[in-house]
Amino acid sequence: MSEDPRDDPRWAQVRAEASRPVPTPPGLVERVLRSVGGARGRHTTAPLDLPSDGGKTQVSERALVLMTRRLAAEIGRDLGGVHISAVALEDDELQVLVTVRFGVTASAAELLRHRLSAALSGQLGSAAPGINVHVVDVHPD
Amino acid sequence: MSDPAPVPDKELAERAVAGDHGAFDTLVRRHTAKMYRVALRITGSAAEAEDVVQEAWLSAWRALPGFRHESAVSTWLYRVATNGALGQVRRRKPTVPLDEGDAGVVPGPEGQVVSAEEVGTVLRAIAELDVGQRIPLILREFEGLTYEEVAEVLEVSVPALRARLHRARVALLAKLRRGPLGENLRPGER
Numbered sequence: 397m398s399e400d401p402r403d404d405p406r407w408a409q410v411r412a413e414a415s416r417p418v419p420t421p422p423g424l425v426e427r428v429l430r431s432v433g434g435a436r437g438r439h440t441t442a443p444l445d446l447p448s449d450g451g452k453t454q455v456s457e458r459a460l461v462l463m464t465r466r467l468a469a470e471i472g473r474d475l476g477g478v479h480i481s482a483v484a485l486e487d488d489e490l491q492v493l494v495t496v497r498f499g500v501t502a503s504a505a506e507l508l509r510h511r512l513s514a515a516l517s518g519q520l521g522s523a524a525p526g527i528n529v530h531v532v533d534v535h536p537d
Numbered sequence: 538m539s540d541p542a543p544v545p546d547k548e549l550a551e552r553a554v555a556g557d558h559g560a561f562d563t564l565v566r567r568h569t570a571k572m573y574r575v576a577l578r579i580t581g582s583a584a585e586a587e588d589v590v591q592e593a594w595l596s597a598w599r600a601l602p603g604f605r606h607e608s609a610v611s612t613w614l615y616r617v618a619t620n621g622a623l624g625q626v627r628r629r630k631p632t633v634p635l636d637e638g639d640a641g642v643v644p645g646p647e648g649q650v651v652s653a654e655e656v657g658t659v660l661r662a663i664a665e666l667d668v669g670q671r672i673p674l675i676l677r678e679f680e681g682l683t684y685e686e687v688a689e690v691l692e693v694s695v696p697a698l699r700a701r702l703h704r705a706r707v708a709l710l711a712k713l714r715r716g717p718l719g720e721n722l723r724p725g726e727r
Contacts, residue, residue, distance in 0.1 A: 400703075401707050410659055413657055418578075424587060428591060433558075479584050
């Protein structure tokens with residue numbers, strides 16, 4: 397191997413950068429806990445009954461929340477600047493909390509809600525619950 | 538009276554698998570900062586890093602029952618976050634702001650995107666590296682993981698990791714030599 401790059405004086409800049417503290421965004425832990433809590437579910441909501449031929453298909457709260465989150469994340473990426481903070485089923489409706497990039501218009505939230513509703517209906521049919529989108533934070537990048 | 542010793546990660550993970558939600562929440566509180574840090578350093582974007590952390594914790598929560606403790610919980614969480622950040626970088630595509638009047642930063646292709654103000658010159662140089670070099674460099678030089686731990690996270694052998702890290706360091710140094718840092722050095726240091 398050639399000489400060790402870490403012996404170069406410029407490597408001090410790497411060490412300095414490495415020692416620079418990286419603050420955790422305020423509220424991130426709480427948002428994670430809310431996401432995990434939403435995925436856990438409260439086990440107070442009956443599974444969704446989906447009409448199917450010759451029987452019944454049920455979707456649990458956990459599966460519904462995770463599916464919604466996945467779909468919302470994909471739509472948010474397509475829209476650009478829309479990030480999913482948490483998803484939970486409350487009062488039989490899906491609550492989707494999002495952060496948006498500074499400059500992204502409020503209509504993005506409505507667009508997300510519209511597309512998410514269509515995507516979820518595509519997966520679940522008419523049994524898909526209502527969706528509310530809440531913009532909870534704005535980020536600079 | 539001194540505080541009781543913190544419950545070890547392994548015990549928290551076992552309790553969480555047994556249904557103790559509080560134990561999993563304690564792991565979240567304990568490890569979110571470093572998962573965010575590594576995600577930020579890999580993606581170069583605060584918003585993407587938060588996405589990675591959110592998804593990583595949901596993945597960890599779902600995968601925990603299958604976790605066999607063959608590595609430390611923290612190493613496993615690094616792996617989950619690193620894989621998530623890698624996926625995020627690979628999914629990137631150029632986007633157009635929804636609001637045409639928005640002069641915000643538009644992400645570019647992989648390896649070129651660094652937009653957050655907090656990302657310094659060195660991180661910009663690291664972000665230009667191929668992710669295959671960037672990730673071990675971040676885990677080793679920035680997170681301070683041992684070679685063995687980085688090898689576990691990346692699921693490669695230690696000799697392979699050492700070779701990859703050396704190439705990454707050489708590549709990073711070359712970028713720093715070309716950048717403003719190199720220009721600021723005295724001729725004898727070039």
